[in-house]
Every structure is written in C-alpha cells, then in structure tokens.
Amino acid sequence: MNSGGRGGLRATTAAGVLLLLALAGCGTGISGTPDAGVPPSASAATSAAPTTAATSPAGPAPAASSPAPAAPAASQPAVLPRSEPVTLEIPAIGVRTELLKLGLRDDGTLEVPQDDGNGAPASWYNGSPTPGERGPSVMLGHVNSPNRQGGVFADLRKLRPGTEINVSRTDGSTAVFTVDRGELYGKDSFPTLEVYGNTAGSELRLITCDGYDPATGLFDDNYVIYAKLKA
Template identity: 60%
Template structure:
C-alpha cells in the first residue's frame, strides 16, 4: 500500500514525538581487534560531539510499510516529483551501496537488512525521500558478523563538506554535503533533532557506535547530518 508524501511527513513527525526504538543486528564483535572493523569510538572525530550508531528510529502511529513496499514519490520544494532512492555513494568513506527500503516491524522496531549485519544500507520509508523537504534517513551497520567493516563503517571519518550522492529510481542524483557528525547514547537519543521537521531537504546517516567489550553491545548511535546542495 502506498502513501502520499504529505501523509508520510505527518506520520513521520508524529512518530518522532512518540518514542525511539532500536534497530538490532549490529554484530557483537569487538571492532578494535586486529582484522575487525575500527570502532567509531576509536576514530578521530571532527565534530563537536562523540559518536552515535545506527540503532535508532522512531516508532510510528500507523502500520509500518513492509521492506518491499516503498511510499509514493515525494515532492521537492518546487513541486517536482522526487523518486525513491536506489543507491548511496560516499566517496570520502569509500561507500557505494544499493539501498533497501525498510520500514517498521509490528512491534515498532526497525526492520533489519537480510543476511549479515554488514549488508547494504537502507532507506527508512517512514522518512522523506532524499531531496524532499525534511530529513531523509539512511541506516547502515558499522560492522559485519565476521568482524569486518559494515557499510557505514566510514561515517566517523566524514568531515564538513564531504559529498553524499543518492541515486534515485528516475536516474537523478541528489547530492548532499556533510554538516557534522554527532554521537548519542541510545538511551538519550535526541529524536526530534534527528527526525523532526527541517526547512529544506536534509539527510541523516545513522549507524551503531560505542562498542562495550564487557557486554558485546553497541551503546551509542552515530548520526551524520547533511544538507542538499545539488
């Protein structure tokens, strides 16, 4: 079932005001060990805050779309239709990934990409399409089950001005520029700051961070904020 872009925005904002739920599936392997992906917490950060991870998304008040059903095309500020995203490329991080379309499970948690946690990145279908006014949300794992790097392992190295290119179904490309990266504890995730309304088209990249070797879990989220530039 498809929904209009305005319906998606309304449901999106309502969900942001309700709660934050965690996306499970980040591999519980120590990214700092030899042969394993570097932990976001061990990388240099040029943002003013610590590092967050890909484990959070807001619950929705309406049934979540399935991974195989994407919302209808959105609209740009000028009224031009915006196609749904199919892939993302981040040259500075060496990221080049197709994009799955994932929504929420019946229990309100985010759907997880099939296969290993290092699997392709995903567009959260409860958020605007990239290029539509509002914060489009892309999710990806920081590491894989074998301890190798996940699709968003390089987010911590991004700096202001780095480009993020999102290719859409109609062949167009939305280009975003990184503004900053922030690390948040999962139990103190700033839902409205990440998922709330924005004046223009923006992008959020979210991954896991803050690996705790005592528990084998990631305690934080890392969020990259970016704005549309082309």
Template identity: 60%
Template sequence: MISTKNGRRRGFAVSAATALLILTGCAAEAPPQDTGSSSSAAPSSVASPEASPSPAPSPSASAEPSAAASPAPSPELPAVLEASKPASFNIPTIGAESELLHLGLRDNGSLEVPPDGPGAPASWYDQSPTSGERGPSVLLGHVNATGGGPGVFADLRALQPGDEINVVREDGTTAVFAVDRGEQYQKDNFPTLEVYGNTEAAELRLITCDGYNPDTGEFDDNYVVYATLVP
C-alpha cells in the same frame, strides 16, 4: 509520515508506535507518537513600572487613522526535488557505496534494518521522505559485519563538513548532499525529533552504531551524520 495534499512528504515527526533501531547490538529511537512540543512556562507575574496618570487629551488634537501594518513577507523555502525513491548511494571521500534496500517497521513497531554480514547494503527507511524531498531522508547501515570486518557505514566518523554524499534515485537523477556534521548519541538519550523531525530543506541522515562496549560486546551509542541537499 506527514503527507501534504499533493502527496509530497515533509519529514515525519510521528509514527504509529515508538520504534527501536537495532544495528549490531545498538538501538536508537524512531519517531514516536507526536505529543506536541513543550515550552517553558512563562512567569506567573511580571514586574512592571508603576503606571503614571495619562494626560487629558487636548481639545485641539485631532486623531489620525494609523497606517495598517503590512504583513511580513514569508521567506522562500529551499528548493527540493520531486519524490523518487533512492536506489543507491556513494560517498567518494570514504569509498562507501551500496544499493539501498527499502525497509519500514516490523509488526512490533521496531525498525527493520539491513541484513548483517560482509557486504550487507544500507537501507532507506521508507517512512521518511525520499532523498531530495523536503524533510530528513534516513539511511541506515551497519558499522561492522558479523564475524568481524567493516560494515557499509564503518567510516562515517571520517566524514568532514562539506564532503559529498550522492544518492541515485529511481527516476535517474542524483541527489547530492553536503555533510553538515556528525554526532554521537547514547541510545538512552537519543534526540528523536532532532534526527527525525521536519526540516525546511531536503536533508539526509546516515545512522549507524557507535560506542562499542568490550565488557558487554554491545554498542551503547549511535552515530548520526547530518547532511543537506546541495542547491
């Protein structure tokens, strides 16, 4: 969690330890320690045209002071909501809804996840921004229940761009998000920073299991829905 001076959180690219998200047999990395972003190394040398001799300055030429460059205006950041913890969510197009638990990290650095079983609720990862604050607010839910049957996030794959996700907050307001896209990721190749890294807008991530492997009885992948706060 990265806190600003006024206490509002803007994403969370770092965590105390690397964590694993365990949802009915699948795993996804939570934010690791920030090691700094790597960039491609520039070439050691760049070919340049041969230098031509500069003409001698004319005695009659008078140097004029160059105009000072004006700083480029900084773009305004998207509007966001004040901090307020999420209490429940609903997704009308797929009929998904539940109260939201507030869960964090276990002592071993793994993510706490919602209880498994029929009717189990989703949870908000409490080291992420509250839903509607600047940054990615993360909700976790099971794709199925113990002993069979659908979990609260069973139908995330049916969501289409533009579908609305409503998160009711403890202050009585509702943060409305529009789905941008959904992505399936192998648990061994989970794009941690893309999912958990800082964003300029208030965004939402819904994370569940995917890629069921009948040979092992485990889920090999995660499915992530990306959504952005509706202005």
C-alpha cells in the same frame, strides 16, 4: 538481532504526544545494527515546532472593509520532487551501496538490513522523505559485519563538513548532499525529534552504531551524520 539493554525509552513532543522509542538493539560486536528509535509521525514532528499565539494589536482594529494584508510566505530552499533512492555513494570513504527500502516492524521498531555474513547494504527508511524532498531522509547501516570486514557505515566518523554524499534516484537524477556535522548520542538519550523532525530544506541522516562495549557485546551509542542538499 539481539536486543540491547537500553530500550523502552519515551520522548515528549511540544504537543504532549508520547513517542515510544522502541529500540531494536545493536546486537553483538559481530553484527552491530543501527538503533535509532521510532521516528515521529509527520503530524507529531510538525507539532514539535514552536508556535506563537496570536495577539491583538495595540490600538483600534481595522475596519471590516480594510482587512490587514496577508503576511508574505516565508521562502524555503528549493527541493527535488519525490523519487525513491537506488544507490548511495560516499567517495571520500569508498562507499557505494545499493539501498534496501525498509519500514517498521510490528512492534514499532525500525527494520534494519539483515546481514548474511558477507556484509549488508544500507537501507532507506521508507517512512521518511525520499532523498531530495523537503525534510530529513533517513538511512541506516551496519558498523560491522560477521565477516569482520567492517559494515557499510564503518567509516562514518571519517566524514568531515563539506564532504559530498550522492544518492541516485529512480527518476535518473542524483541528489547531492554535503555533510554538515556528525554527532554521537547515547542510546538512552537519542534525540528523536532532532534526527527525524521536519526541516526547512532537504536533508539526509546516516545512522549507525557506536560505542562498542566488549564487556556486554553491545553498542551503547549511535553516530549520526547530518547532511544538507547541495544548492
């Protein structure tokens, strides 16, 4: 894949950890691929959440024999147990794709599906939660293909809030998500923690390229679909 001209970005988490956004480049207008940076580690994503320093209450501290009651645990949305994804279906735009399971290259960039000329399936980033688990499950797909028939994620922009996305899983279950929103991001301002950071419930991210520049043959943007597990 050709490297884009917008790599080497860095983002700072609340903990002060620098995360390298080693962008892989979207390639040419023929073989555009997602260019979504390196997702933060689980510990980095967690540290990005704001914290509140403990403060002493006004007045005398309680006696040792009368400890303060523990604060009730915050309720969280129900999620599914871990199970790797098999297929992705988006009936509204006629998508049904087997899912590859890809990770990171040696240089830290995200692996992307390799197109043999007839279109490539989408891929699940295997460093993210499985679809239905708590947190954002991340999937990548081409916007176009060498055969000029359009990539698997060519029509993500047509998805509207409430549209259903189905992910079949190896345990035989199907995780059903509903689209919350779609966002367009320049590659030089990709919001790594917003896309990959921890979430209270189970969420899904679909990522592809956008903003093709015929002058350079590169894609300048990413388009991201945010979806949540259907209750």
